[in-house]
Amino acid sequence: MDAAAFHIEPGLPEPIYRQIAGQVLRMVAAGQCAPGTPLPSVRDMAAVHAVNPMTVSKAYAQLEAQGVLERQRGKGMVVSQQAQGAQTLDQRLAALAPALRDLARQARELDLPADQVAQALQQMMNNERKSG
Amino acid sequence: MDAAAFHIEPGLPEPIYRQIAGQVLRMVAAGQCAPGTPLPSVRDMAAVHAVNPMTVSKAYAQLEAQGVLERQRGKGMVVSQQAQGAQTLDQRLAALAPALRDLARQARELDLPADQVAQALQQMMNNERKSG
Amino acid sequence: MDAAAFHIEPGLPEPIYRQIAGQVLRMVAAGQCAPGTPLPSVRDMAAVHAVNPMTVSKAYAQLEAQGVLERQRGKGMVVSQQAQGAQTLDQRLAALAPALRDLARQARELDLPADQVAQALQQMMNNERKSG
Amino acid sequence: MDAAAFHIEPGLPEPIYRQIAGQVLRMVAAGQCAPGTPLPSVRDMAAVHAVNPMTVSKAYAQLEAQGVLERQRGKGMVVSQQAQGAQTLDQRLAALAPALRDLARQARELDLPADQVAQALQQMMNNERKSG
DNA sequence: GTGGTCTAGACCACC
DNA sequence: GTGGTCTAGACCACA
Structure with missing residues (x-):
């Protein structure tokens, strides 16, 4: 690292x-x-x-x-040896949940449709994977 | 309000x-x-x-x-009279961009697939719409 | 009036x-x-x-x-009958003194030369007399 | 400072x-x-x-x-790095303009001659420079 | 050491 | 009724 x-x-x-x-x-x-x-x-x-x-x-x-x-x-x-690395996908998704919840609330206050926001996020992740 | x-x-x-x-x-x-x-x-x-x-x-x-x-x-x-209300969908999406970017970075660090994260977000927004 | x-x-x-x-x-x-x-x-x-x-x-x-x-x-x-109207020029200047003092302090903090500020004020008063 | x-x-x-x-x-x-x-x-x-x-x-x-x-x-x-410091004399005079305008209005309402007011201001600034 | 946040409560100014 | 200002003091977060 x-x-x-x-x-x-x-x-x-x-x-x-x-x-x-x-x-x-x-x-x-x-x-x-x-x-x-x-x-x-x-x-x-x-x-x-x-x-x-x-x-x-x-x-x-x-x-x-x-x-x-x-x-x-x-x-x-x-x-650490006892660090729980390589967690399952569900575990890692759960770690992201609070951030997701906060974002969802903001999106709702902006009156944005769920699918549009999800799509924007997906595009951003794909772009970052290429560039970042 | x-x-x-x-x-x-x-x-x-x-x-x-x-x-x-x-x-x-x-x-x-x-x-x-x-x-x-x-x-x-x-x-x-x-x-x-x-x-x-x-x-x-x-x-x-x-x-x-x-x-x-x-x-x-x-x-x-x-x-305010000069407050720019009722912005277009694109403008509102842009307002959410920084938060989206941050979330995307975290998701990438967790090595999560884009579609899974997007799907989780969409579900969360739909659930909030019903309950919240 | x-x-x-x-x-x-x-x-x-x-x-x-x-x-x-x-x-x-x-x-x-x-x-x-x-x-x-x-x-x-x-x-x-x-x-x-x-x-x-x-x-x-x-x-x-x-x-x-x-x-x-x-x-x-x-x-x-x-x-009012007892209102002290038509005061002398010195009296009226004295009434303006606090405002003048405050302006002088601001001008000093802006590091402006006294004559320039005085000149600007005089011009502004003459212009106002014509237009206002 | x-x-x-x-x-x-x-x-x-x-x-x-x-x-x-x-x-x-x-x-x-x-x-x-x-x-x-x-x-x-x-x-x-x-x-x-x-x-x-x-x-x-x-x-x-x-x-x-x-x-x-x-x-x-x-x-x-x-x-701040982006603070616009060391402005030109004209810029700084412009910053003082609203205060000057207000003072000019008051002086006009007091029916004071422009040159007298300007002179009083200049004297006040020079005195401050010595004492303040 | 630095600034930030929050509270509780007082008093003022304005409309 | 409204918001604004200020105080005193506590606690937190950051470097």
């Missing part, structure tokens, strides 16, 4: 440390990084994204407390 | 005053309240949702600064 | 009733209306400027309390 | 938070503080001027919404 693989946007309402933690969480859940996979060092991550090292450290510490990461003395953080 | 028509959830990461402002914004954009429509008084809104009047006032003040609301001195707030 | 001679702008930070009272005060001080001169009726003033009659009434009441206006039963308000 | 550089007067009709915002605006426009310049912390400003922190915060929030200030999370507010 390279530091450059992360996408961080300061100025977003979501705090930086949570952006980092969220991405790690989701990538682990998707099975994109097996137990034992090393994470970018705090120093690297901070340098690459021009962010305060304490911010990166906070994200890692939180993930460690959740049991998603493990600290290997002298080596840094790695994905 | 009745105070009870608003849905406020404390404890959400999104601050209350922004929840209110967001809902007004979307309802105006959807054309659900034409220019001149009066808003619930600060005191009513605060009482109905068990919230501090200042919190409601903050939402209104922000919308006034954006030109969405107008203050009628001694009477209350109304939807 | 005709109702149309007044210039009222809602939406200005200065409250409407004070705009009215201020104009009467200054016009009396300038000797533009002698003691006994009748003022526009509350009803007329309110109709002409699309303002709440209570707002006009409040301005008049305040001026009456200051001794600038008198209520003549059945006839309406007139400029 | 030091907190002591600000001049706040409670009891003035202009609310305190607007006094602060106005001064920042004018100082930025005058180029007295370049983009990136840090502002006094909310707490400092509040303490120095014996004002509630929320009042200062309100001024800053409003300026941030206008794009004049930027929030550096965890650090404080700085003058």
Whole structure:
């Protein structure tokens, strides 16, 4: 897992440390990084994204407390052995549910038809897969 | 526009005053309240949702600064004449785009197939239409 | 003194009733209306400027309390006999002093040279005399 | 930019938070503080001027919404990169125009000669430069 | 250390 | 009746 693989946007309402933690969480859940996979060092991550090292450290510490990461003395953080990676599709969909619910509420307030919104989302995901 | 028509959830990461402002914004954009429509008084809104009047006032003040609301001195707030209400479907979809983009990114990180996510969203919107 | 001679702008930070009272005060001080001169009726003033009659009434009441206006039963308000009209130029300049002080502070914060500001003000007054 | 550089007067009709915002605006426009310049912390400003922190915060929030200030999370507010600082003399004069117009109207209602008023203003500005 | 949010309550200004 | 302003103080989130 390279530091450059992360996408961080300061100025977003979501705090930086949570952006980092969220991405790690989701990538682990998707099975994109097996137990034992090393994470970018705090120093690297901070340098690459021009962010305060304490911010990166906070994200890692939180993930460690959740049991998603493990600290290997002298080596840094790695994905925990007990991290439940490669979850089923349903489990991962469930993880997305709150965000979906919030979006659905906003769409309804905008009086948008369900199929149009779903279609727009699908297109956006396909485009991102190609470009991003 | 009745105070009870608003849905406020404390404890959400999104601050209350922004929840209110967001809902007004979307309802105006959807054309659900034409220019001149009066808003619930600060005191009513605060009482109905068990919230501090200042919190409601903050939402209104922000919308006034954006030109969405107008203050009628001694009477209350109304939807501004120059507020761009009843926007086209495309405009409203565009207003939802940032939220869609964010969701798409999360879904991709969870390695979820686009059609599945879109389908889940559509179902959720249909269910909300019945219940909510 | 005709109702149309007044210039009222809602939406200005200065409250409407004070705009009215201020104009009467200054016009009396300038000797533009002698003691006994009748003022526009509350009803007329309110109709002409699309303002709440209570707002006009409040301005008049305040001026009456200051001794600038008198209520003549059945006839309406007139400029008071004891109103000190036609003040000297120095007196009238003194009345303008607070506003001048505030403007001077703003100009200083904008780092504007005194002569330029004074010149701009003089031009603006001359132009207004022609047009307004 | 030091907190002591600000001049706040409670009891003035202009609310305190607007006094602060106005001064920042004018100082930025005058180029007295370049983009990136840090502002006094909310707490400092509040303490120095014996004002509630929320009042200062309100001024800053409003300026941030206008794009004049930027929030550096965890650090404080700085003058925005996109803030249009160091405006030309004409631009700054234009910023003063509404205030000038209002003053001109009052002076005209007092039937004061333009040159006398302009002279009084110029003297006041020169005196302030010495003392203030 | 920084700013943000919210509360409770007071007082004012306007219509 | 309406909203606006300010205070005092608590608690949170971020870096």
